[in-house]
Each structure stands twice: as structure tokens, then as C-alpha cells.
Amino acid sequence: MAFTLNTLPADEFLQLRASLPLADVRSPGEYVSGHIPGAVNIPLFDDAQRAEVGTVYRREGNARAVVRGIDLTAPGMSGKLKSGLKLAAGGKLLVYCWRGGMRSEAMAWLFSLGGIEPLVLTGGYKAYRNHILGDLGRERNYIILGGLTGSGKTGILRRMKSAGEQVTDLEGLASHRGSAFGALGQALQPSSEHFANMLYDDLNAHRADSPVWLEDESRNIGTVFMPDPFFDRIQSAPVIALMMSIETRMPRLVREYTSFPVEEIMASVVKISKRLGGDRARETLDALKRGDYPTAIRVILEYYDKSYHYGLSKRPQGQVIYINTETDDEDVNTVLVMQAAEGLR
Known part of the structure; x- marks a missing residue:
């Protein structure tokens, strides 16, 4: 036959x-x-x-x-x-x-x-x-959760997902937490090509009648680059930015980073030494050598905070909703984020 x-x-x-x-x-x-x-x-x-x-x-x-x-x-x-x-x-x-x-x-x-x-x-x-790639560039109802490094955004999104909100975990798909230190404790990253393939499946599992929450990210998450049609689309989405002091964020970051070998953290610092500047990089490395994590983290946060504030300032007026909080309690901050999002649905 x-x-x-x-x-x-x-x-x-x-x-x-x-x-x-x-x-x-x-x-x-x-x-x-x-x-x-x-x-x-x-x-x-x-x-x-x-x-x-x-x-x-x-x-x-x-x-x-x-x-x-x-x-x-x-x-x-x-x-x-x-x-x-x-x-x-x-x-x-x-x-x-x-x-x-x-x-x-x-x-x-x-x-x-x-x-x-x-x-x-x-x-x-x-x-x-x-x-x-055509589908990833189409219009969807996105809401971006932003905030300063160490403000617990990933944990808040997990709580929102457990409460029934639609969440696409970009950092989970990319196996990277987004900063120069984001590879610590993570599996090998996928290619940018395969990241897009997984992203398509994740987004198309969501309902069209409800918003999809994403964490605010730069174009690349570690070595993974987001597909241009998708990244260009989410640039126009509303952003809810969680703002808290370094003192409030410090305990969380000390807990997280003391769980990794100091040699790996120092290697990550070296990778961004040019962006940090020679003096700040040396101060950070010296603090890590003597086990002074709070000083090292403070120097890094001052750099990242300045960069993030600048990025937010470039967005159109009215696109960013700022939430000022004095606690790192993820349950409390989840409620604040959900309240801020009410007018966006």
C-alpha cells in the first residue's frame, strides 16, 4: 500500500x-x-x-x-x-x-x-x-511586579499564584534569579530559544479573561534573552513597584546568601566589578573575606537600587504604581500589591 x-x-x-x-x-x-x-x-x-x-x-x-x-x-x-x-x-x-x-x-x-x-x-x-514568536508578541493583559532587589517579589508571586492569580515565573523558566548573583544554587540555564518555547506554553495555559503577573526583568535573565516580541510587549504593561529600605531587606538577603559558598559569591562580585567601580568592588570583596555580609550586601544594594530607580524613571508617567512598605513580611506585602492592582483589572 x-x-x-x-x-x-x-x-x-x-x-x-x-x-x-x-x-x-x-x-x-x-x-x-x-x-x-x-x-x-x-x-x-x-x-x-x-x-x-x-x-x-x-x-x-x-x-x-x-x-x-x-x-x-x-x-x-x-x-x-x-x-x-x-x-x-x-x-x-x-x-x-x-x-x-x-x-x-x-x-x-x-x-x-x-x-x-x-x-x-x-x-x-x-x-x-x-x-x-508571533503569539508571544500579541497583546495580553500583563501586570508587572517590580521592586528593589531583596524585596521578596518571587515569594509574593508564589503567594498570589496559590491564591488563584495567573503567574508566569520568568526566573523559574530561565533557571536564574535575575541579578549577577542569580545563578547561585540554580540548574543549568536553557538556551534563549528553548526559553521562548517554554514561555509560549506557560502563557497559553492561562485564561484570557484575567491578567497575567510577571516579575520585572531586564531583557536578559542571566544568559537567557527574552524574545523581542514578548519583551517589547511587556514594556507597556503597568508596573507595581515595591519599595522598602535597605535595613528592611537586609535580613532576608543575609539569610539567602550565607547559604552559598563565599567563593561563589566573590566570583559573582568580580563579574560586575567594572560596573560597581574599583573601590566598591574591593570593599565588597574585603567584607566577604572577613565574613561581614551586611556590609557587602549594602554596597551591592546601593548599586542595584540606583540602577533600578533610574530604569523606573524612564517609564512613561503613570505607568508605575509605587508601594512603600516598612516590612518584608510577604503576606502583608502580597495584600498591598493586590490592593494596588484593583484598578488595573
Whole structure:
């Protein structure tokens, strides 16, 4: 029986993820750089094979590249089919490659030999990326929770989420807490590409009739850069900025940072020494060496506070709602934030 390739556009393909498993048939390196969340990698070529076939294509043309590809992959075809059979559900499997071309077609044919009905993404991963980047730039009802470093914003957002508010945790998705010290105690960061993929899923899990809360971030969170359409969109969202003194924030930050090896903290200070300035950097490092965390933290906060105040001052008049508080009690401050947001709903 002739093989018929069944293809789906990105929106329909993504809707089926809730009920069908997903196979990414690109090379392992492509998969690691970024993939559709939930996809399992069943590569037609490994990284070396992909590079070799690409070289043959450029030097000798398409036909020779196809022949070389068959030579390289034929010994492993049974293993790929077994992986597909193990992954498929109800005899069906979603499949994609980079452009929806020969790799996905070849793997779809292979899976069909085992009785699987493959559904291939039209235009492949490239079409998926175009789809999600367009979606990330669309208008949504965002509210940004801002505030000075150490004001407990992440904890407040967790409390709001527990109370039923819609929250997208940008720092959680990026595996970084946003400052020069944000990598401490965190897992390896995803690529900027894969961050955007996860962000799309997170935002589309929210209801359209209620606002989505985000923490105020710069364009990059550690090594992760937010997608431009999304970052540009949230720049116009209202900001609720929690303001408290250094003295109020100090106990929280001392607790947090004394839990990390001092060598790691000092290494983070060195990374921003040019921005801090030589004198402040030396003062901070000297304080850390003698275990004087309050002095070190105060120097760092003075730098970050000045930078954050400047950033807020650049926003249009009326975009920022300031909340002045004299406590770092997250329950109290959550109530203050929710009260301030009443007029934004």
C-alpha cells in the first residue's frame, strides 16, 4: 500500500500535544538547542552524520547526499522504529524535523511500516518557531511586579499564584534569579530559544479573561534573552513597584546568601566589578573575606537600587504604581500589591 504523508499546520499540530506523543527527528544537537516542549528525540541522523550529509550535499548534490544518508542510517533503522513504537499512543505519533522536509518524511515512512500513523508538522520546527514568536508578541493583559532587589517579589508571586492569580515565573523558566548573583544554587540555564518555547506554553495555559503577573526583568535573565516580541510587549504593561529600605531587606538577603559558598559569591562580585567601580568592588570583596555580609550586601544594594530607580524613571508617567512598605513580611506585602492592582483589572 502506498504511503501517504499526513501534515498539519502549527496551530492544529500543537493542539494535539495534549493527547498524542511527539517525536523530534532532528539531530541531538538541534534538539538540545531548542525543541517543542514534551518532544522525545528520535534522530534520523546523529550530529556527525548530519554534518557529513550536509557536506556531501554541498559538494556533490542532492542525489549523492540521499544515498550517503541511507548508507549512514540503514543499520540503525530498526532501533528508530522500536523507539517510535514505544512512544506512539493509540497507533499515532506527532513528528517534526527542521523544515518538514526529507527527515520527517523519511521517519514518517519508517514509522508507518510499523503500523504507526504519523502526523507531520507542516514547515517543521521553523514554522513552529515563527508561530510561537508571533503569539508571544500579541497583546495580553500583563501586570508587572517590580521592586528593589531583596524585596521578596518571587515569594509574593508564589503567594498570589496559590491564591488563584495567573503567574508566569520568568526566573523559574530561565533557571536564574535575575541579578549577577542569580545563578547561585540554580540548574543549568536553557538556551534563549528553548526559553521562548517554554514561555509560549506557560502563557497559553492561562485564561484570557484575567491578567497575567510577571516579575520585572531586564531583557536578559542571566544568559537567557527574552524574545523581542514578548519583551517589547511587556514594556507597556503597568508596573507595581515595591519599595522598602535597605535595613528592611537586609535580613532576608543575609539569610539567602550565607547559604552559598563565599567563593561563589566573590566570583559573582568580580563579574560586575567594572560596573560597581574599583573601590566598591574591593570593599565588597574585603567584607566577604572577613565574613561581614551586611556590609557587602549594602554596597551591592546601593548599586542595584540606583540602577533600578533610574530604569523606573524612564517609564512613561503613570505607568508605575509605587508601594512603600516598612516590612518584608510577604503576606502583608502580597495584600498591598493586590490592593494596588484593583484598578488595573
